[in-house]
Amino acid sequence: MSISKLGHYSVRTADLEAAVRFYTRVLGLREGFRPAFNFPGAWLYNGADEADFGVVHLIGVDLDSPQGLLDYLGDKADATGTGAIDHLAFIATDVRGFRARLERDEIAFRERTVPGLGLHQVFFEDPSGVTIEMNFPAHEVA
Secondary structure, three states: OOOOOOOOEEEEEOHHHHHHHHHOOOOOEEEOOOOOOOOOEEEEEEEHHHHHOOOEEEEEEOOOOOEEEEEEEEOOOOOOOOOOOOOEEEOOOOHHHHHHHHHOOOOOOOOEEEOOEEEEEEEEEEEOOOOEHHHHHHOOOO
């Protein structure tokens, strides 16, 4: 077996609308096809191709009607033993344009250039507290 690429990552969120708004406005993803699961959510895509099933799956947590999510994914309310995601990383270009997006939406961020890698990183958090790392060519900030 060999892994060819990351399929997607999923984020559970209590505020689905804020999460969709964040990933579409800040990262430029677009909402697309999602199967008719018995719980709220959104699948977000990078570009027009929906053949890869989206890059980010948002899972809405509905505290008033949790059974559909419990039936499908199980109870993850207690994260004991499941591990925690530290951050997710994307490769991108146009660091200046991306900074403008973050500033437009008043999203705090920090950045650094990695010595010897030719990589400039921008870190920020999504509405659920997941850290996102954007990696740009270092020459864009030289």
